[in-house]
Structures are given as structure tokens and as C-alpha cells.
Amino acid sequence: MKRKNFVLILIFFLVSVNCNSQELSEGQKLWSNDSKLTVKDYKLKKSDAYNEVIVSQFLISHQVKGFDFFKKNFNNRVLNIFVGNASWIDTDNISNIDKQLLFQQLQFDLAEICTRHFRRRLLLNKRKIAKGFTIVNEISNEIIAEFSSRRLKFVNETKRGQDENKIKEWKERIIKELEELKEFRFENKKRIKLK
Template sequence: MRKCILITAAGILFNISSFAQSPGKDNLLWSETGKLTTDDFLIKSERHLNSLSAGQFSMSYQVNGFDFLTKNFNKKVRNYFIRSASWIDTTQNVQQSLVYQQTLFDLCEIYTRQFRKALRENRKQLSRGTKIVEELNDKSMSDFARRRVDYDLETKSGTDKVKQKEWETLIDKELAALADFAFDR
């Protein structure tokens, strides 16, 4: 089971991108007030697969060597839900799938905010090149992937309602603690 989750996490890592992605119909920017709906999943499935849904997330950034003068990196790092690469089974447990995928999106936002924070804390190093950005991004992606595995295992992919609520509460606290690094700040 753990091996399967690790393989899935590796697939997510592949889809988390350090390339600048433009917002548009395919990329849904994370929002504190907006929650995922079935319309956000461009692939609908009625097949009984191993899971009821799959979401793809992209943590993208656009930073250059002159950004060491920047105080705030919040607008330069984005957390997207990739609609065309995400699917949901519309025949069963739709609400549970939406909560599960939203929790993953929120979890990715924690690591996006941590990346923004790390960029601010290390901005002076940008004057020597953007290698530090790549290193910080790699760390954020790896940390997210490991945390996602923990979440999946503890909540049984969101099906354990008690554990799911515990994770939602924990994620809300972590997001609040990193509020200064929200995209809109």
C-alpha cells in the first residue's frame, strides 16, 4: 500500500512544475474562499477505478536574479489545480472526493507559502543566481509529496472521517500561521 502511495506521490512530483504557468481555463489558482467543484475536473469518469478521483497540482514560480530587491514573493509563486489533468468519478462519493482533493490542494498551498517564505528569507542569495530558487522549490515539492503520503495513509485517502477532520483542522492552522505568505498579501 505504501509503495503504491509513493508511486502516486512521485507522479504528483512530476506534475508539480517549476515552470511559469499562466492562469487560464486549465489552471485554477488556489483561493481561500473558492472550493473545488465537479466542474473543476475536466475528466469525468463512471468507471470503478482504484480511487474515486485524482487531482494534479502545480506549484509554479517566476523568479529571476534581480528579484533579490523584492520584499514580497507572494505574486511570483502560484499554486494551481490543473483541470485537464484531474478526474473525478461522478457516480459515487462525489462529496467525499471533493473534500479529499480540496484538502490536497490546501496542503499544497501550505508548501507554496513555505516556498514564498523561504524565498523572502533567502532573497539576498538571488543576487548570485537562481540556483537557490531551484533548491528551495525542490525542497518544497519533496516536503509536499512526503506530507501527502502521510495524509493519504492516516485518512485512508480521505475516507476516515475522524482523521479527515483532524487534518482539515491542522491544515487550517498551518495556513493561518503562514497568512503573510498568501498570494493576495
């Protein structure tokens, strides 16, 4: 009887793990320290209704379910994604593409910092997650608000990427924070599939 229960629990666990692997849609790009944003990542055609020459959309996605709270960490359950199909770049009217791509990449890096904070907070709240997943949504909402606040501060302080000294300051700060949160990075991209 014990063996039968063990087998049933093992099957449930394996199904839970396989069903929870996240998928990227076409046009999405997972954050990576080795792969920076390029013009090719921007898929949306710019409309004349918008004044911005470049706009980037980011998504901090999470899928925490089943027995995830038993895992050592949540690094593969929370992802930082650039949404290329909702982002555009007007290469005809942009004065310095490299400078603007760096500005957008630093925003993507800020999203990665918040993503790592999310993973860290999930790990710290494992016991609460075992009692219910409401805490996951609460943390998610707080992280999204934190990212929005930090992104706005970054945009304002750097004068939309035009203040090179402030860009340099932010870049150094971001690199330092990413290093401090290194244990919460996500490196195993093999489990992420393209839809």
C-alpha cells in the same frame, strides 16, 4: 549621464516585471480561500484503465527572475495551481461526492501550505538569490518533496479520505498552518491571466 542610466535601469526593471507575470492555462485554478474545488473543475475524462474515482493534480509554479530579489516578498511569484485538465472525477461511481471533494480540497490546501513555505524560504534567502537563481531551484525541489511526503502521509492516515476523525484532525491542522503563514498568501489575482 546619470539620468540616462537611471532611465535605462527603470525601463529594464519595468520590462522584467511585465514579462514575469504568470499565466494560467485553460482548466487551471489558482488556490483561493474563497473558491473551493467543485466537480466542474475536473476536466479530464476518466479512463477505464484507472481504478481511482477521483484524481487531482497540483502544480507549485514559480517564476523568479531579474530584479525579483529587490521585492519585499515573493508571494506573486510562486503559485499553487489545481490542474483540471489532468484531473478527473467519476461522478457515476463515486459514493459521496462532497466527502471526496473535501478530501481533494485538503490536498490542495496542503499544497498551499508548501507554497507559502516556498515563498517564506525565498524571502529568507534573498541575499543568495541576488548572487544567482540556483538556490530557487534547490528550494523548489525541496518543497515538491515536502508536498509529496505530506500528501502521502495525509492519504495514508485518513485511509484515502474514509476516516472522518482523521480528516477532521488534518483539517484543523491545515487551517492552523494556513493562518500561521498568512503573510505569505497570494491575493492579487488581477496579475494572473488566462492563456
